[in-house]
Amino acid sequence: MAWFLPGVLGNLFGGPATRLYPFQRREPFPRARGHIELDPSKCNLCTLCARRCPAAAINVDREKKTYTFWPFRCIICEACIEGCARKAITLKDQWRPPAYAKATEVYNIVVPEKPTAGAGKTE
Amino acid sequence: MSRQTVVPFGPQHPVLPEPVQLKLVLEDEKVVSVLPAIGYCHRGVEKAGEINDIHQNVFLVERICGICSFTHALCYCEGIERIMGVEVPARAKFLRVIWSELHRVHSHLLWLGLLADAFGFESLFMQIWRHREMVMDLLEKTSGHRVIVSTCTIGGVRRDISEEHLNEILATSKEIEKQLDKVAGVLAKDYTIRKRCVGVGVMTKEQALALGAVGPTARGSGLANDARLTGYAAYSELKFEPVVETAGDSYARALVRLRETYQALDLVRQAIDKLPAGELAAKVRGNPNGEIVLRVEQPRGECVYYIKGNGTKNLERLRVRTPTYANIPTLLVTLPGATLADVPIITLAIDPCFSCTER
Numbered sequence: 001m002a003w004f005l006p007g008v009l010g011n012l013f014g015g016p017a018t019r020l021y022p023f024q025r026r027e028p029f030p031r032a033r034g035h036i037e038l039d040p041s042k043c044n045l046c047t048l049c050a051r052r053c054p055a056a057a058i059n060v061d062r063e064k065k066t067y068t069f070w071p072f073r074c075i076i077c078e079a080c081i082e083g084c085a086r087k088a089i090t091l092k093d094q095w096r097p098p099a100y101a102k103a104t105e106v107y108n109i110v111v112p113e114k115p116t117a118g119a120g121k122t123e
Numbered sequence: 124m125s126r127q128t129v130v131p132f133g134p135q136h137p138v139l140p141e142p143v144q145l146k147l148v149l150e151d152e153k154v155v156s157v158l159p160a161i162g163y164c165h166r167g168v169e170k171a172g173e174i175n176d177i178h179q180n181v182f183l184v185e186r187i188c189g190i191c192s193f194t195h196a197l198c199y200c201e202g203i204e205r206i207m208g209v210e211v212p213a214r215a216k217f218l219r220v221i222w223s224e225l226h227r228v229h230s231h232l233l234w235l236g237l238l239a240d241a242f243g244f245e246s247l248f249m250q251i252w253r254h255r256e257m258v259m260d261l262l263e264k265t266s267g268h269r270v271i272v273s274t275c276t277i278g279g280v281r282r283d284i285s286e287e288h289l290n291e292i293l294a295t296s297k298e299i300e301k302q303l304d305k306v307a308g309v310l311a312k313d314y315t316i317r318k319r320c321v322g323v324g325v326m327t328k329e330q331a332l333a334l335g336a337v338g339p340t341a342r343g344s345g346l347a348n349d350a351r352l353t354g355y356a357a358y359s360e361l362k363f364e365p366v367v368e369t370a371g372d373s374y375a376r377a378l379v380r381l382r383e384t385y386q387a388l389d390l391v392r393q394a395i396d397k398l399p400a401g402e403l404a405a406k407v408r409g410n411p412n413g414e415i416v417l418r419v420e421q422p423r424g425e426c427v428y429y430i431k432g433n434g435t436k437n438l439e440r441l442r443v444r445t446p447t448y449a450n451i452p453t454l455l456v457t458l459p460g461a462t463l464a465d466v467p468i469i470t471l472a473i474d475p476c477f478s479c480t481e482r
Binding site for chain 1: 183186253263282
């Protein structure tokens, strides 16, 4: 009799199985797929990332020298990171928070004549 | 002469994990016949597979289903590799086995929880899904994502599993087995579970063979079919037997899935034991030219892929036949004669995954 007592006592004094989110958050694991970021100073408009993207989240315009990224289309598959020869795109482990509107990120790329030119970013 | 009513066990139902409509023809409480209707989840994946190029298709195909996602990618990549004659490094084959079996563990744990939820045993449902979280954390640590792991690529795998993570997988598998023993105890001894599952939805071995049932649905009726025995990825070097029960009812299928979870954890341990050092992926150049039919054992059964390439970077045809598609006809045999209250249990016993079925 009272075969259920170990289970009941275990549940009573065991503590909750869940975290009190959003007050207690877990740190993301290393190399978790959070979001993608571009470093515009390293980009040379080769368009390899746009061709590889399965979700069509990147558009590179060589005439206007812009790099457009739609973060809400991105599926964080890292195909662009594998394609980029300059390592201009990096993976960050913090996921993007929800937003009220879908964003578009546009970067103006200045392809350097000398190795140390910079680039601007507009949103 | 009792009257017959048609009740739609509709696409939206709290018990169904995914949408299907079963028009149940009832006489007073017993089901006389059933008309399944699918199509609520169709996304045109096969057409999209012809528009994307072959490398982008890996990401498309692994999103056909969230629960068996890696095995879809594995089947696709293995098919393209066989057409093009690419030799996958040995380490990649074993890593693919590890991820496939981890998917099998989390899929069967999900199903056991849903079975408990189907007859209202919510505390068991929550406990089982709590143990499943250990597997999801393992998937996230080794690949970055919890559900769609995106680690399979044509030629091998994209990420390595470090020594530290391998040790963590071994420790977690022991922990899961310990917790599963308690769950197995409940499934074996609980009077209510046995009353609701034993003898419900019986399908004989001849019926299973004639209808073309696959996976645990067929193995619960005594058919020892397992597509892993064909030896894709590294399965030819691992030792295992198909898990078979002979009773043919929903309880037998639940037992098959429970024992397969233990078997999957054992396969993970065997694979980690034999994991060789080496490269992760072979270089792939060129385009596939030819066709292939490939079978893979997903958690729900045997999945068949037909891939046809014509030498360009787009495929000419990608055809997917998923296991639930083959298991739906078994409902025509198991549902008639059951009472209305048994319908959720029998439908769940085939482990329906309609996002797979309708692609």
